[in-house]
Amino acid sequence: MNNKFFPSNFLFIMTMVTGTLFSLSSSHWLTMWMGLELNLMGFLPLMNIKGKSMEAEASMKYFIIQSMSSSILIISSVIMYNINLSWYSMFNNNMISTMIVLSLILKLGGAPLHFWLPSITKQMSWSILFLMLTWQKLAPLLMLSLTNSNTFMILLFSISSTIMGSIMALNQTNIQLIMTYSSISHLGWMLSSISLNSSLTLIYFINYTIISIPLMSMLSLSKGNHLYMLTQKNKTNNMIIISLILSLGGLPPLLGFMSKLIILISLVQMKMMMLTLLLFLGTLISLYFYLNMSLMLMIKSYMLFNTNKISKNYNLIISLNILSSFIIYPLIIMFIK
Template identity: 70%
Template sequence: MNNKFFPSNFLFISIMLLGTIMTLSSPHWLTMWIGLELNLMGFLPLMNIKGKSLEAEASMKYFIIQSISSSVLIMSSLMLYNYNMSWYSMFNHKFLSTMLLMSLILKLGGAPLHFWLPNMTKQMTWLILFLILTWQKIAPLFMLTLISNMNILILISLLSTLLGSIMILNQTNMQLIITYSSISHLGWMLSMIMLNTSLTIIYFMNYIIISIPLMNLLNSYNNNHLYTLTHKNKINKMMLPTLILSLAGLPPLLGFMSKLLILISLMQMNFILMTLLLFIGSLISLFFYLNMTLMTIIKSYFLFENNMLLKSYNLIYLMNIFSIFIFYFLINILIK
């Protein structure tokens, strides 16, 4: 980013952070909505940081979608307040609470309201894509923990996992691959958000730990197409495949540890069919990720050479490899 040290960017980042913190610390829905709007107002200028026309188009799409979801959110909140005369526990009305839940799902980009996210991410830089797939999901995920509508959340969770895994097949754009992967991972997080919030937080933190080095590595390539993974470079050859397989959830890597905790917890609660469908969605995406790994390891053509050297991620690399041993105590607690 050419102008990343421009003083106004610090202001926009501060507003974005303040909006999310305000939502997380708010006592009721009106101030949560204000926090979401602050976050949006701080994030939109960051999307236009290079001043390109594609960034302006993406930011306009993002603004329209977020404005629609915020409008539905505040209107359903006001109607629920009118129904219950309270901002705190107001989920007695099934239809209005479902509308409020769907507005948050639209903000998150979960299926079946995910149509806007892949359409927009192709035009973004990797840093903005990372923020949309991680930081921008924190506040809506927190708000979902306050809505008690288990049946709808289970349906959205299964749709997100299966659609994200199926749509990733035959994709060639790396940003679209990461986006559909995020939709699939969102389904796993939503599956536990009403049952065990701590597991959702663990899954989300592990997703961030995997995404930071992976997106930084992908950002080093000349373009965002899948064939660029076959270029010969001086990056540790096992780093990128390990991160890709960890994102897929292959044992014994860090991504597998997150999914194992959720699968064990769901089976203990007798959600057998849900566990099976989540597992099938993970296997579908694993097939595609294994193909990406083969391209990285086996098909590294000497014709294309990239001499770029990147920062070392030895700590994250070791955490991915030895995650089962590092986090064994968590698995042991859940099994017992």
């Protein structure tokens, strides 16, 4: 971050966090909408933190998309209030609930309404990209869990996000775009359980954030944002980055596999076999580009073998990622049963 304007950066971060907490702590649709707008007002200046023209263009696109989805959301909420005389989750009208779900999926960047996300994220710094792919999804996900109808429609968005996010990442060379499409694919997994069991989605979201923090921090140390840059020499421990990338891919016994396992068990118990198979298909496609990234790092590890120590800040998170099968699996079984 640009330390020259640090006090204002702190103010914007606090505005963004307050807006999200506003939405999370309310069950009133008007207050949740106000929280989303406050969050947007805090996040937009952070996108322009380096003052580049490309960042200004990205923030303008983001503002237009978020304003459009917020407009649809507030209009739908007002119509819902006129029908039910209630600002709370009473979705008797199917068309209104469809409009609200569409506006929230557009906010999240779920496929096929994901068209705006990649063009914005490839121009961001890694810290802002991390906020975009994690924190900015929190409030809309909670609001989706409050929509008690249109489960089938949300599941369709879930399948399309998982498969499209995986396919679109296959021929990308920009690491930031790969992480963005990976995030869309993971969003599909979160959406698959959002209307069935929102606490499982929260566990998945927390696990995704735990993996993303050290991974994006380490990827930001590479000299550029293209895949071939991973073969350049730098001071990070490559095997740890490989374990985090494979964890995002969902290989056992890593943390990413554990979070997918929770959702798979619950979907199989609900007899949703077709949905489970399609989610599996999306994950298998995404494993190709995760393994491609891992291979590049592995070649680098062989050619330019370093024994640099990793920063102690992430030791706990990385231990949790690698030992999750022993720590988290028993907790998952207890939670589901």
